[in-house]
Amino acid sequence: MMNIKAFTLVCAVERELLVAGKECVSIECVECCGRDLYVGTNDGFIYHFLLEEKPVPTGTATFTATKQLHRHLGFKKPVNELRAASALNRLLVLCDNSITLANMLSLEPVPSGARIKGASTFALNENPVSGDPFCVEVCIIPVKRRTIQMFLVYEDRVQIVKEVSTPEQPLAVAVDGHFLCLALSTQYIILNYSSGVSQDLFPYCSEEKRPIVKRIGRQEFLLAGPGGLGMFATVAGISQRAPVHWSENVIGAAVSFPYVIALDDEFITVHSMLDQQQKQTLPFKEGHILQDFEGRVIVATSKGVYILVPLPLEKQIQDLLANRRVEEALVLAKGARRNIPKEKFQVMYRRILQQAGFIQFAQLQFLEAKELFRSGQLDVRELISLYPFLLPTSSSFTRSHPPLHEYADLNQLTQGDQEKMAKCKRFLMSYLNEVRSTEGANGYKEDIDTALLKLYAEANHDSLLDLLVTENFCLLTDSAVWLEKHKKYFALGLLYHYNNQDAAAVQLWVNIVNGDIQDSTRSDVYEYIVDFLTCCVDQELVWAHADWVLQRSEEVGVQVFTKRPLDEQQNSFKPDDIINCLKKYPKALVKYLEHLVMDKRLQKEEYHTHLALLYLEEVLRQRTPASSQGAETTETQAKLRHLLQKSDLYRVHFLIERIQGAGLPMERAILHGKLGEDDKALHILVHELKDFSAAEDYCLWCSEGRDPPRRQRLFHTLLAIYLRAGPSAHELTVAAVDLLNRHATEFDAAQVLQLLPDTWSVQLLCPFLTGAVRNSVHARRTMQVAVGLAKSENLIYTCDKMKLKRSSVRLSDKKLCQMCQNPFCEPVFVRYPNGGLVHTHCAASRHTNPSSPSPGART
């Protein structure tokens, strides 16, 4: 069992002082009241000493006892018991089975001679019920009678108040309020002397061992139980604490919170009431008295008196902590709560929790440590300061004094063990990460975040970037030096950015891309820079790096201009400036113009023409080497055609000039189409390109969104071109048939039939004819339905009119206008559908004055 030092044994009264020369004299009993110490001897003497405590700054107090008086009681009988009643200035002396009263100072018996006779032992009620300050309540156990008696003892008289019989002879007693805790010959009981109700506690054989009954606090007693148990029992007869385990031959017990002290032949043992563990053993031979007096514990042999001086709880706790006994220290500290003022306790307890936390930490018990740090509200900088160089140089932190632990730094704590060191660092990372978002971080967020940044950088931890791109309080100078040291240039750039130094940030990243400095954090720093500049509101910075990003990659670099967030695009960068800048970078320029024309749909001729021209140049550039006619259309060519078809803004004539003789018939056809020269365009398509499907397409896109007659005209034009060639051009004849059959609805069938050569069979044109007939029938029927509907509508109105005209309206003097209530003087009136009649002028005024009563809609 691990020991702690809870008490020190110091001598109070040396044997020489007491029994000088008389070997046979021995101490029978002791009483201590404040500074007054009384000793009763076996030869009938009472000694009075004055105890003086000499506190020693370091270590245990010492006591000196000065003898005041001694008095012989008059007969050679031992003084069995002494009790002081300080309020009465009386000493109760049990000698020769009788209790007498003596003056506490003079030791003289009271003149009245008041006494209680026939008492074998007695106990004072420390929780009196009478409420009279000038008396004490005493319970005595009479000799040889199965009773107990309650007395009130005054200054110079005694008064019996109650006698209660007991089932067996009582041997020992303790009192609390109305409750007596009694050791009978075979058991312990609780007896309420006022009501007479008793309650058995547990059996006990008094013949084998002397019973012990000790009041330890309000309504609670400590009893010697079977098998060397120290049993706790309340006045209700229940046990609220687990028993402590003494030796079999305990002869006395006392309590000094939170300890139970027991005395046997050879030792004084100390148990904690908090965890029932034995905490200390002091060798002490021949002791026969152990008692506590208002918190002071006294032990005595027959020859000398000693005091068990408790060590201050804080000292005990510190000792426990020094021995790494965290659990016990915390139990003791918690147990001390009620003995220490709340404010003081909280400060102390927090400190103990923190210390305990560091002990666990040093043993790498991080979970426990974290919990202790948290509940102890540790200033997290205490922990950070253990790690060399983590606190910012500007931090004002100094460790608390006295120190919470014995370690200078982590190197000392881990004794250089790199693995342990790494574990500690990982712990700090996770701990700081948790703490930084809590209230505990208030006031030193800079220290925490800077330390965290350093840890992450050193450990090459992914969270470094997360830390820097979210809200943080990393100190710039300290962090920058550290990041440079660990070559975390990309992160350093983020730090600069967070501190509004974008130029420095971008320059740093550019250096990484250029290979001037090495940092492998990201492989796509270039793209990152582009993104960064794309979102950057600082125009100068964008312009400053525009050339650099475009030189590295035109296509990607141009995103700086094309992908800018919409809201700021309008008012800041001017397209002309950008185009000017992009002149050196044709690919980028194309991308940018595409962005303007396609994405932003800028309706500006310049851009459209410029883009078309760039496409054209590119197409021509691509064609020259191959120069094989009819090669696959390239991507650029497709884009060019698309632009030419869709846009109406470019300068068509200019482009036709450029395209002349370049061998781009399709493009030329489109341009002619744009000029409305359908004949020319279709001619190119049919005769130059012989691409009939392109010709059909032309008819379709050219008429898209226009009026239907234009489309019909286009198709007829195409048909005419096909037919003009005559039957010898077999290819075109087939194309004409296909065109008719495929687009039957686009033609005016009557016109077409006149154009067609007579030689063509009906079968050949079957789909066209079916379509045409169907179309015509459909049109006719639709018209018939429309006519029918119109007729029926007309009928309905005619019917309504008939109904209204059918009845006549009779005007007389009795008929009044509903609005002005005057009669009608002329045969002219207005009638509402509900039958109401009004003057014409009234009806007119009603419509100009909407607030007047409305008789209904006018017919």
Place this chain on the structure above:
Amino acid sequence: MRKPDGKIVLLGDMNVGKTSLLQRYMERRFPDTVSTVGGAFYLKQWRSYNISIWDTAGREQFHGLGSMYCRGAVAVILTYDVSHPQSLAELEDRFLGLTDTASKDCLFAIVGNKVDLTEEGAPEGREGEGCSPRQAGGGPTSPRVPKQVRLEDAMAFYKKILKYKTLDEKNVPAAEQMCFETSAKTGHNVDLLFETLFDMVVPMILRQRAEELSQTVDITSYKPPKRTRSGCCA
């Protein structure tokens, strides 16, 4: 020290595994235990209530303490060893009498521990065959043996208790609910045992509190009796 709201007491002969049951439940482990001296208790927070669970010493020497431990208990767990029929008999002979001091509506649970030692016992955790989970000072190591005490015996005993306490079967939980077979070694049924009891005990705590309230005397409304003049000073 927090004052417990209710008390549960474990009773039973030595070596049946009271301490092991409690440690299995409270600490989730099955260490070697030494013979309990006197008694010990744990505080268990169950919902908003503190329940103290007392582990008592089975040794004859400490038998006399049982009554005091049981005083005011809201539930008593009577524990026997399924491989020792005598341990069930002891419950009736020696331990049932101790419960006289328990609260008047006290619940009784009958628990047959060490089912892991029997052939039909809980199958889990059979490693460590031969090192039986007996308390130190325990008997011989036992290989798997046929179960000596059947659950029906325990239920019969439960009904006997009701008769002894003159309780009506209708007013108390049924025997099937209150008889358990457990293994502190494997943890079989241990949580079920304690948590079933806790749930039953909470309404009793509430009832007791209500009764205490109704018994509280308001001392502020007390009026001293009129003094009659004593003869001598008249």
